[in-house]
Amino acid sequence: xxxxxxxxxxxxxxxxxxxxxxxxxxxxxxxxxxxxxxxxxxxxxxxxxxxxxxxxxxxxxxxxxxxxxxxxxxxxxxxxxxxxxxxxxxxxxxxxxxxxxxxxxxxxxxxxxxxxxxxxxxxxxxxxxxxxxxxxxxxxxxxxxxxxxxxxxxxxxxxxxxxxxxxxxxxxxxxxxxxxxxxxxxxxxxxxxxxxxxxxxxxxxxxxxxxxxxxxxxxxxxxxxxxxxxxxxxxxxxxxxxxxxxxxxxxxxxxxxxxxxxxxxxxxxxxxxxxxxxxxxxxxxxxxxxxxxxxxxxxxxxxxxxxxxxxxx
Numbered sequence: 001x002x003x004x005x006x007x008x009x010x011x012x013x014x015x016x017x018x019x020x021x022x023x024x025x026x027x028x029x030x031x032x033x034x035x036x037x038x039x040x041x042x043x044x045x046x047x048x049x050x051x052x053x054x055x056x057x058x059x060x061x062x063x064x065x066x067x068x069x070x071x072x073x074x075x076x077x078x079x080x081x082x083x084x085x086x087x088x089x090x091x092x093x094x095x096x097x098x099x100x101x102x103x104x105x106x107x108x109x110x111x112x113x114x115x116x117x118x119x120x121x122x123x124x125x126x127x128x129x130x131x132x133x134x135x136x137x138x139x140x141x142x143x144x145x146x147x148x149x150x151x152x153x154x155x156x157x158x159x160x161x162x163x164x165x166x167x168x169x170x171x172x173x174x175x176x177x178x179x180x181x182x183x184x185x186x187x188x189x190x191x192x193x194x195x196x197x198x199x200x201x202x203x204x205x206x207x208x209x210x211x212x213x214x215x216x217x218x219x220x221x222x223x224x225x226x227x228x229x230x231x232x233x234x235x236x237x238x239x240x241x242x243x244x245x246x247x248x249x250x251x252x253x254x255x256x257x258x259x260x261x262x263x264x265x266x267x268x269x270x271x272x273x274x275x276x277x278x279x280x281x282x283x284x285x286x287x288x289x290x291x292x293x294x295x296x297x298x299x300x301x302x303x304x305x306x307x308x309x310x311x312x313x
Contacts, residue, residue: 002241010276048079
């Protein structure tokens with residue numbers, strides 16, 4: 001999933017989020033329109049050359065392409081592993097101002113069994129942290145839910161993508177992001193160990209260590225150095241692969257971060273991408289709900305995927 005110069009395409013926006021993005025592009029949001037858009041992404045010719053897996057939401061996972069194949073069936077036939085987002089979103093963490101905790105553990109075992117039966121190769125669970133709100137308890141609470149999710153996935157033969165995202169919103173500097181990311185990852189791996197999760201069977205999906213989007217930018221080499229320092233101090237060598245999220249950064253910036261990090265010597269883990277908006281926003285804009293625009297939209301997607309893949313080599 002993280003080797004061979006390929007990455008993971010995140011196409012798992014919730015119905016609400018995907019509908020909002022469609023409306024912003026002038027596309028009437030509907031179940032059929034969301035299916036057509038995700039079909040456009042999956043069936044782009046040559047996608048498997050740059051992408052090893054695609055993350056889907058529950059709605060898409062249960063839909064069929066226009067030729068009658070289910071999305072998981074079509075993905076495997078096209079050389080892409082099908083994955084499923086299984087968390088149900090965030091809610092405020094009681095007693096901790098502005099902090100969030102991710103929900104979705106209730107009934108997760110039964111849902112994973114169903115997804116596995118229908119062809120899911122991997123799953124994803126996302127926890128989010130604000131730089132100024134991620135205290136020790138917040139990190140531990142979300143680390144615990146991520147660990148329980150990962151253990152359940154492995155119990156059902158599904159590879160867990162573990163996604164602890166320190167948000168890049170705000171005007172904080174690079175050191176603040178590094179400190180928070182170190183705290184979050186440190187607590188996460190403590191919880192994974194306590195839960196008995198086999199680290200050789202997970203994919204870590206963290207943020208790059210960057211200044212906030214409202215703060216002055218720094219060179220990609222500085223981002224790579226800070227990111228590697230945090231990972232080196234928190235992520236065990238047993239973890240086989242790290243697939244970075246784009247986190248709202250521009251495609252060109254996220255790829256530059258990844259390119260610099262890929263060049264750092266002495267990494268015990270493979271590094272690649274698991275981008276969403278950075279790869280698909282151009283395709284959505286060009287498609288705009290018109291089937292005649294599909295070829296141009298697919299080429300934009302493939303171009304972005306190739307750029308991200310090249311950054312890992």
